[in-house]
Amino acid sequence: MRKYLLIAFLWMSMNTIAQNNNCNLIFAGQVIDQHDSTAVPFARIQIKELNLNILSDSTGRFKFSGICPGEYTIVCLHHIGCEPVKIKRNIISNSYEKVYIEFHFDELEEVQVEYTVFKMSTLTVDKPSELEKSFAIGKTLGELVKQLPGVNTLNTGSNISKPIIHGMHSNRVLILNNGIRQEGQQWGSEHAPEIDPFLYSEVSLIKGANAVRYGSDAIAGVILLEPAKLFYKPGLRGQIQTTLFSNGRQGSVSTILEGGFKKLSNFSWRAQGTFKEGGTLQTPNYYLKNTSIKEYNFSLNAKYEIKKCGVEVFYSQFNTDLGIFSGSHIGNLTDLNNAFNASQPLELGSFSYTIDKPRQQINHDLFKANLNFNLNSKNRLVFLYGRQQNLRKEYDRHTPYNDSIAALGLPAFQLTLITHSIDLKWEHQLLKNIKGEAGISNQNQGNSYQGRFFVPNFKKNSTGIYLLEVLKLKSYEIEAGFRFDRTDLSVFIYESKILKNYQHQFQQFSGSTGISKTIGHHWIAKLNFGSAWRPPSINELYSNGLHHGAAAIEIGDRNIKQEVAYNFQIGINYKTKKWSIQADAYHNQINGFVYLKPSLPPVLTIKGAFPVFRYEQIDARFSGMDLSAYFKLLKSFTVYAKGSFVRASNQTNHTFVVGIPADKIEPGIIYSYQFTNKNVLNIQFSAPMVRMQDRVEANSDYVAPPKGYLLINGQVTYSFLLKSQKVDLSVEVSNLTNQVYRDYLNRFRYFADEVGRNIGFKLKIPFTI
Amino acid sequence: MKNIKILVAIAMCASVVFASCKKDDPATPPTPKNEEELITTFKITFIDPNGINPSYAAFFSDIDGAGGNQPTAFDTIRLKPNSIYNASIQFLNESVSPTDTITHEILQEAVDHLICFNISGANVSVQRTDSDGVFEIGLLSKWTTTNTSTGNVVISLKHQPGIKNGNCDLGDTDIELNFVTKIE
Numbered sequence: 001m002r003k004y005l006l007i008a009f010l011w012m013s014m015n016t017i018a019q020n021n022n023c024n025l026i027f028a029g030q031v032i033d034q035h036d037s038t039a040v041p042f043a044r045i046q047i048k049e050l051n052l053n054i055l056s057d058s059t060g061r062f063k064f065s066g067i068c069p070g071e072y073t074i075v076c077l078h079h080i081g082c083e084p085v086k087i088k089r090n091i092i093s094n095s096y097e098k099v100y101i102e103f104h105f106d107e108l109e110e111v112q113v114e115y116t117v118f119k120m121s122t123l124t125v126d127k128p129s130e131l132e133k134s135f136a137i138g139k140t141l142g143e144l145v146k147q148l149p150g151v152n153t154l155n156t157g158s159n160i161s162k163p164i165i166h167g168m169h170s171n172r173v174l175i176l177n178n179g180i181r182q183e184g185q186q187w188g189s190e191h192a193p194e195i196d197p198f199l200y201s202e203v204s205l206i207k208g209a210n211a212v213r214y215g216s217d218a219i220a221g222v223i224l225l226e227p228a229k230l231f232y233k234p235g236l237r238g239q240i241q242t243t244l245f246s247n248g249r250q251g252s253v254s255t256i257l258e259g260g261f262k263k264l265s266n267f268s269w270r271a272q273g274t275f276k277e278g279g280t281l282q283t284p285n286y287y288l289k290n291t292s293i294k295e296y297n298f299s300l301n302a303k304y305e306i307k308k309c310g311v312e313v314f315y316s317q318f319n320t321d322l323g324i325f326s327g328s329h330i331g332n333l334t335d336l337n338n339a340f341n342a343s344q345p346l347e348l349g350s351f352s353y354t355i356d357k358p359r360q361q362i363n364h365d366l367f368k369a370n371l372n373f374n375l376n377s378k379n380r381l382v383f384l385y386g387r388q389q390n391l392r393k394e395y396d397r398h399t400p401y402n403d404s405i406a407a408l409g410l411p412a413f414q415l416t417l418i419t420h421s422i423d424l425k426w427e428h429q430l431l432k433n434i435k436g437e438a439g440i441s442n443q444n445q446g447n448s449y450q451g452r453f454f455v456p457n458f459k460k461n462s463t464g465i466y467l468l469e470v471l472k473l474k475s476y477e478i479e480a481g482f483r484f485d486r487t488d489l490s491v492f493i494y495e496s497k498i499l500k501n502y503q504h505q506f507q508q509f510s511g512s513t514g515i516s517k518t519i520g521h522h523w524i525a526k527l528n529f530g531s532a533w534r535p536p537s538i539n540e541l542y543s544n545g546l547h548h549g550a551a552a553i554e555i556g557d558r559n560i561k562q563e564v565a566y567n568f569q570i571g572i573n574y575k576t577k578k579w580s581i582q583a584d585a586y587h588n589q590i591n592g593f594v595y596l597k598p599s600l601p602p603v604l605t606i607k608g609a610f611p612v613f614r615y616e617q618i619d620a621r622f623s624g625m626d627l628s629a630y631f632k633l634l635k636s637f638t639v640y641a642k643g644s645f646v647r648a649s650n651q652t653n654h655t656f657v658v659g660i661p662a663d664k665i666e667p668g669i670i671y672s673y674q675f676t677n678k679n680v681l682n683i684q685f686s687a688p689m690v691r692m693q694d695r696v697e698a699n700s701d702y703v704a705p706p707k708g709y710l711l712i713n714g715q716v717t718y719s720f721l722l723k724s725q726k727v728d729l730s731v732e733v734s735n736l737t738n739q740v741y742r743d744y745l746n747r748f749r750y751f752a753d754e755v756g757r758n759i760g761f762k763l764k765i766p767f768t769i
Numbered sequence: 770m771k772n773i774k775i776l777v778a779i780a781m782c783a784s785v786v787f788a789s790c791k792k793d794d795p796a797t798p799p800t801p802k803n804e805e806e807l808i809t810t811f812k813i814t815f816i817d818p819n820g821i822n823p824s825y826a827a828f829f830s831d832i833d834g835a836g837g838n839q840p841t842a843f844d845t846i847r848l849k850p851n852s853i854y855n856a857s858i859q860f861l862n863e864s865v866s867p868t869d870t871i872t873h874e875i876l877q878e879a880v881d882h883l884i885c886f887n888i889s890g891a892n893v894s895v896q897r898t899d900s901d902g903v904f905e906i907g908l909l910s911k912w913t914t915t916n917t918s919t920g921n922v923v924i925s926l927k928h929q930p931g932i933k934n935g936n937c938d939l940g941d942t943d944i945e946l947n948f949v950t951k952i953e
Contacts, residue, residue: 555836605835
């Protein structure tokens with residue numbers, strides 16, 4: 001949406017020069033809810049002096065044309081009872097304005113029926129703010145969502161980062177990439193999501209178990225990723241973004257080019273590409289050998305839309321090649337102990353862009369086709385097809401001894417996962433106050449490996465059917481839905497050199513219900529109960545062997561059943577002109593929670609004895625709180641604090657669950673100064689504080705959790721007009737004090753410190769041709 | 770009525786969809802290929818150069834690699850007291866046929882490899898007798914025993930590409946076997 005706006009703005013400013021001094025100026029813009037930055041449809045916009053009145057459309061946009069240059073008062077009267085917003089503008093050229101209004105929840109009554117966009121209002125949807133987005137430009141998806149309360153990242157070094165929501169990750173977090181469930185080898189904690197964050201201007205997070213709409217795996221939450229909407233304007237336009245980071249001397253360039261045609265006004269297209277390269281990363285005291293990365297991604301998107309129906313195709317490719325810090329590739333337990341006991345890695349490197357072994361090479365292709373039919377004003381059908389191909393190659397540090405095998409240069413193992421998915425949705429409004437969605441989805445998947453065995457080949461077929469309805473009353477919104485899923489898994493495995501086939505079947509009902517209530521002018525309370533489930537992943541069922549890097553033998557259990565979560569969540573939202581507070585508390589009961597349990601005796605191999613971990617199912621409980629509070633101290637100063645706290649326990653054995661994020665609080669301060677309407681300066685400093693994780697069982701880990709730490713991060717962003725294009729420039733610093741620390745959620749904490757100070761420069765230039 | 774029409778439309782679309790998706794079935798049936806190289810067997814042979822004591826060989830053998838079935842052999846090293854033995858080490862991959870002798874490759878890449886002996890409790894001393902030109906390798910060694918005793922010798926193969934300096938604390942451990950050793 002924001003890119004949409006930006007482009008709208010660009011296009012309009014393009015025409016500025018030619019059209020001065022006549023009465024055909026355009027004043028356009030969008031009405032935005034100050035509270036959650038969503039568009040406000042059907043708000044009344046008035047130019048007082050001209051007595052012109054219009055309503056914003058369903059996406060909040062409005063447009064006055066035929067305006068003479070002059071000074072005007074623009075008034076946004078949202079609804080009766082809403083404080084009107086007045087803006088004075090001297091309109092001398094075509095201009096664009098974002099109008100921020102304070103949206104009062106109890107005045108929805110009049111408009112509710114006209115909402116054509118189906119909103120999930122009983123669930124809290126979190127979106128990173130503009131400043132949070134700006135801080136994450138050029139970094140991983142994990143780094144972006146990490147800024148939202150309740151989210152942490154599970155890192156393997158600095159280049160591999162997986163989001164953790166409410167203490168859970170991997171197969172318990174669902175990522176919807178462009179409406180398609182992202183399917184990679186997600187079970188692996190060192191397998192990061194194959195996402196190019198430059199492509200997605202809309203990132204939102206839904207925390208809590210909610211399988212009804214999204215299907216299995218959404219046990220901890222869902223991350224929704226959407227590129228900016230395509231914009232039907234003739235011409236060619238785009239933007240260039242570039243970033244440079246001091247640590248690892250990493251640079252990236254990302255370009256978007258998009259356009260439409262005069263003669264084909266219902267058609268629009270976009271092409272996007274990113275290139276990123278970084279060298280050896282540095283902790284405050286030493287280089288982390290072999291931590292270079294190279295990434296190139298591109299995507300193509302086209303859409304044709306008329307009133308009754310629309311068709312869209314999308315293709316994206318993600319390619320990464322990255323070095324795994326060599327100090328972490330552990331041959332056996334002796335090496336592991338040597339690495340633990342060393343104060344710094346035994347092998348230190350120097351700066352280089354070369355990627356050596358061990359390394360990972362990943363390619364992810366996504367094709368999507370989307371058809372929608374607007375049957376009438378109350379019914380819409382959406383058909384979605386997706387094909388994904390995920391190719392993961394992992395290279396060991398060690399090439400094979402046998403020269404003829406080594407000469408082939410093959411990865412130690414290679415996994416190919418192909419997924420086809422089909423979704424059919426019917427969005428409907430049955431009664432004046434009831435809206436809903438019904439759907440059916442099918443997913444067909446095949447996985448095959450080459451090289452070292454870790455998980456067997458399999459075919460998987462999953463089908464789900466669901467219904468979800470929302471009832472809107474004066475100040476209440478009530479939601480209820482249910483879903484049924486079935487997954488068939490067929491596994492092909494060599495046992496004593498004979499190919500065997502095993503069948504598994506999992507099926508599960510899930511449901512959700514929620515209520516949202518607006519209280520007075522400034523409060524919303526949300527209460528939600530939802531369930532979600534996931535079938536066991538292939539490694540939980542069949543892995544049987546050495547997990548390199550973890551120096552452990554991991555053994556699956558073929559009798560593992562599905563994992564079912566019941567999540568109860570309560571959220572309070574308070575907003576005024578000065579305050580913005582959000583607090584969510586949750587309690588997630590998980591039956592059949594799959595985890596790796598240390599087991600005896602150790603297994604004897606030619607590399608020595610290895611500890612053994614077996615996948616087991618227990619009952620677990622995850623509860624916690626996420627908080628964020630912003631207070632506008634002065635006109636240009638805002639202070640804030642964000643925090644998240646998770647408590648997890650294994651109820652079967654009455655122990656702590658391992659790998660749970662430590663308590664985290666991040667206070668910060670933002671200074672904003674508006675020189676003119678378009679020149680804005682923001683300065684932000686924050687100090688994330690992480691406690692030591694002391695909720696671990698004694699001797700349950702190789703090394704005790706690291707101490708807590710405090711970091712200082714900061715950024716300065718400046719937006720200005722350059723030849724009527726809004727240019728964004730920012731300078732950012734992470735770990736300003738060059739603090740030496742280790743994080744409990746980094747798998748490399750055993751071997752090395754976290755990276756040191758990192759200064760970044762970022763530039764975004766839009767253009768029209 | 771309207772809703773019924775819609776349901777019909779959904780059903781039609783769904784049937785088309787499910788009929789067409791059969792063709793898109795991912796590669797069937799998957800055929801796993803296993804190209805992994807294993808070192809399954811370790812063999813150390815002791816020969817008395819004076820021909821007084823009989824030769825002796827100790828094995829470690831785990832044909833299916835780490836995990837899976839238990840090792841099929843893990844012998845005790847038994848040597849006579851107050852004797853000298855010339856020991857030679859062999860690494861084999863017996864999971865393929867014919868058996869692949871990995872020792873040749875280790876010898877070829879001798880500059881990247883070192884075999885280490887860590888003795889505890891047994892009255893024996895070990896000296897490597899071969900060289901890569903600069904540093905010792907350890908495929909060949911001289912074992913000198915004294916009094917009767919029982920202890921352990923940990924034999925390990927270190928992979929030290931580009932970093933070999935004669936020390937055992939560098940690099941990856943490819944092999945590590947803790948042999949019970951009896952001087953009797």
